[in-house]
Amino acid sequence: MRESDVEAYLVKRVLELGGEVRKVKWVDRRGAPDRLVMLPEVVSNGPAGTIPSERFLVELKAPGAQARPEQKREHLRLRKYGWRVEVVDSIEEVERILK
Numbered sequence: 001m002r003e004s005d006v007e008a009y010l011v012k013r014v015l016e017l018g019g020e021v022r023k024v025k026w027v028d029r030r031g032a033p034d035r036l037v038m039l040p041e042v043v044s045n046g047p048a049g050t051i052p053s054e055r056f057l058v059e060l061k062a063p064g065a066q067a068r069p070e071q072k073r074e075h076l077r078l079r080k081y082g083w084r085v086e087v088v089d090s091i092e093e094v095e096r097i098l099k
Contacts, residue, residue, distance in 0.1 A: 001090075003062040010035065010058065010094045017098065024057070031070035033057035033078070033085055039098075056084035058097070063089050 014021045019039040026032035035058040057078060059067055067075065067087050075085040086097045 001063050003060050003065075003089075006063070006088060006090060006094065007035070007060045009091050010037070010060065010088065013094055013098055014039065029074060031068065031072075031074035033059040033071075033075065035060065037097075054084075056086060056097075059085065059087045061087060061089040065089055 022036040
């Protein structure tokens with residue numbers, strides 16, 4: 001499996017959930033995440049009530065690969081400003097972040 005396979009699966013699953021995915025190009029920011037994921041609000045009559053919409057950034061990797069040092073630094077900067085940043089290298093990780 002390649003990084004592109006994980007990316008295609010992420011896009012497919014987010015669309016199935018009624019969300020949107022954008023490929024992100026960052027000007028003058030090396031190491032910034034690849035994708036912006038936007039999930040819709042979920043309205044439920046159950047005890048959980050309404051689950052608010054969610055937006056977060058995803059760094060995609062080939063299976064077993066890890067974020068490079070400059071990526072880790074940029075992810076930390078974004079997290080300091082309240083962004084959720086996920087590093088994903090497998091279909092199982094895609095499923096985990098979408099729960």
